[in-house]
Amino acid sequence: MTDKVCVGAIAGAFGVRGEVRLKSFCSQPQDIAGYGPLTTEDGTRSFTVKLTRPVKNGMGARLSGISTREDAEALRGTTLWAPRDALPSLPDDEFYHADLIGLEVFDTGGQTLGRVRAIFDHGAGDILEVAGRELLLLPFTREIVPTVDLKAGRIIADPPGSDE
Known part of the structure; x- marks a missing residue:
């Protein structure tokens, strides 16, 4: 088992003030904002996620440290990872x-x-x-x-x- 789990990905910029279009891989998409700071796969960057509104094929979100459209667009394709211990435990017959x-x-x-x-x-x-x-x-x-x-x-x- 790994110590982190991929919970979403950034699909690109949304708007001009640094919002991103976020795809959640959680069974309840809005749960992505509740797992604490999320990191990039390599762990070099960390973001706090604040959901802003539903958007086509995802959710609008603000990420800490991202304030311009260019910053948001540069993150396109970035996967977001949560610490495994932040995720809920599953019943015996369910698996991540x-x-x-x-x-x-x-x-x-x-x-x-x-x-x-x-x-x-x-x-x-x-x-x-x-x-x-x-x-x-x-x-x-x-x-x-x-x-x-x-x-x-x-x-x-x-x-x-x-x-x-």
Whole structure:
């Protein structure tokens, strides 16, 4: 597990007084402002976020230290990270995507299938992309993925068609 989690990204400037268009990756988009100062991925910059208004495809926000349109535009594409301990804890059967990326995936017979490379959600539920000898896309359901062991750093999966 990492000590920080990506919670949003800056999509560009909004207006002429340093506001940014902010995309939140939180389940409740407005929660992004409540995780304390957010940092850039490399940790070199830190911002306090104050949401200002809803905007198309995101939210308007003021970031501490950003006062001009040029400053805001220069941050386009910057991801914002929160300390992991600032995020709420999850029930036993829910996971942050950041915790699943990189976990080794085994089938129910103990054979290595690969590692989780990405997680996609196209509206019908999460799909794990597992890169190994071949690329697998696994629905992230209890039937297909019966075991996630974060402490051991592994997932047990029963891919569709594996019992044929």
